[in-house]
Amino acid sequence: MDYSFLASTALFQGIREDEIKHLMSCLSAREVNYRKGEIIYSTDTVVTDIGIVESGSVNIVVNFYWGDSQILGHIPAGDIFAENYAAIPGKELLCDVVAAEDSQILFLNLQRLLTKCRQLCNFHQLLINNLLQISAQKNLNLSSRMLHIGPRGTRDRLLSYLSEQAKLKGSEHFRIPFDRQQLADYLGVERSAMSNELSKMRRDGLIDFHKNEFILKKADLDRY
Numbered sequence: 624m625d626y627s628f629l630a631s632t633a634l635f636q637g638i639r640e641d642e643i644k645h646l647m648s649c650l651s652a653r654e655v656n657y658r659k660g661e662i663i664y665s666t667d668t669v670v671t672d673i674g675i676v677e678s679g680s681v682n683i684v685v686n687f688y689w690g691d692s693q694i695l696g697h698i699p700a701g702d703i704f705a706e707n708y709a710a711i712p713g714k715e716l717l718c719d720v721v722a723a724e725d726s727q728i729l730f731l732n733l734q735r736l737l738t739k740c741r742q743l744c745n746f747h748q749l750l751i752n753n754l755l756q757i758s759a760q761k762n763l764n765l766s767s768r769m770l771h772i773g774p775r776g777t778r779d780r781l782l783s784y785l786s787e788q789a790k791l792k793g794s795e796h797f798r799i800p801f802d803r804q805q806l807a808d809y810l811g812v813e814r815s816a817m818s819n820e821l822s823k824m825r826r827d828g829l830i831d832f833h834k835n836e837f838i839l840k841k842a843d844l845d846r847y
Contacts, residue, residue, distance in 0.1 A: 624654065624729070625677065632701040634675060634753050642746040649747075651732040657722040664705060664720040669713055672730040673706045679726025682805065685718040694808040696764070697723065697800045703757060709733035723805075772811045777820045780810045785830065785837055795839040802835060 624647065626640040635643050646652075654677070657663055663681060664670055674681075676698055683696040683704065695718060698704045708714050710733060736754065739747050771783045784806075789795050799806065807814040824830050831838040 624652075628677065628701075629675075629729075632675065633757050634703055635750065636753050637749050638746045646747065646750065650735050653730050655728050655730065657726050657728060659722055659724045659726075661722045662719055663722060663728060664716055666717065666719055667715045669715055670705050670709050671732060671734065673703050673709050673733050673736070674720070674728045674730050675703045676700045677727040677729050680723045680800065681726060681728075682721050682723045683718050684721050684808075692808065693811060694801070694805050696768075697805070697809075699800060703754075706733060706754065706758060710737075768809070771809075777810075777812045777817055778824065780812060781817070781820060781824065782829075784810060785839060788837070789839050797837060799835050799837065 624644075626643050629635050629643050630638065630640050638646075651672075655663075657679075663674065666686060678700055680700060681698045681704060682694050683698065684692050685695055686692045698720075704720055705716075708716055737751060739751075767787060771780055771787070774780050774783060785799075788797055788799055791797075801809055803818060804814055807817045810817070821830070821832065825832065828840055830840060
């Protein structure tokens with residue numbers, strides 16, 4: 624287990640490596656490796672553990688009755704998932720958690736995380752505070768996605784998402800965590816229509832791109 628990496632994550636922020644090591648038995652920690660495309664948690668599953676991505680990344684995917692699916696979120700290394708469901712006893716997952724690439728996941732029992740150990744250690748309280756901040760940030764991220772899919776047009780959705788990514792990265796040149804199909808699912812648009820729109824946006828001088836690498840250009844958006 625890479626305690627140095629864990630100490631750099633938001634969940635364990637401010638907690639020393641030796642303190643994290645002490646917490647692992649308290650939290651019933653276990654590590655599991657997954658191959659790309661493998662389901663980590665499936666729809667209708669009741670979970671008691673949260674997952675923290677130690678390496679790789681995972682996607683949160685909702686599957687519709689007619690066979691279509693949509694990516695609701697992407698969880699990179701260092702981030703956590705399933706905390707909201709694990710916090711509600713008996714609550715079934717409404718989505719799949721799928722390995723977006725070969726990944727290693729550290730599972731922690733949420734009830735043990737939320738209950739202070741007998742030693743009443745200060746770093747356990749800090750862990751609880753960190754989890755609360757992470758949950759609040761995720762709610763903000765969900766609100767952000769709602770803004771991206773609010774516009775009807777594919778171009779407007781792309782502009783909204785790409786503009787936000789540029790602001791987050793602090794540069795007009797950045798990479799996004801999605802491939803084409805994943806981006807289309809995230810924005811709730813059809814892939815071929817989105818690809819066509821991206822090509823039009825490049826011809827119009829708004830963007831340039833190669834795979835998941837984008838460059839935003841200063842163009843007169845009022846013309847489009």
